[in-house]
Amino acid sequence: MCESNIILEHDGTRELVMEEVVQVLIDGDKIQLFGILGERKEVKGVIKEINLNRHEVIISN
Numbered sequence: 001m002c003e004s005n006i007i008l009e010h011d012g013t014r015e016l017v018m019e020e021v022v023q024v025l026i027d028g029d030k031i032q033l034f035g036i037l038g039e040r041k042e043v044k045g046v047i048k049e050i051n052l053n054r055h056e057v058i059i060s061n
Contacts, residue, residue: 003036004055008043017043017059024057031059 003020018041023034026047033041045061 002052002055004050004052004057006033006043006057006059008045009048009058009060014058017041021057 003022004024005019006017006021006024008015008017018033018035018039020036021033022036024047025032025034029044029046031043031045031047033043035041043059043061045059047057048060049056049058051058
């Protein structure tokens with residue numbers, strides 16, 4: 001599978017925001033996350049890094 005974990009980075013700390021994300025939509029500074037089971041979450045920030053080997057998306061706010 002190709003799900004990713006979403007990590008929010010703020011002031012040098014990292015927090016896991018959501019696991020098993022299958023879709024990411026960007027609208028300005030709003031990022032909508034969609035999980036494998038249909039769950040949804042919205043965060044504000046910018047995508048800093050996408051690492052497909054580690055299945056991680058790092059969002060900085």
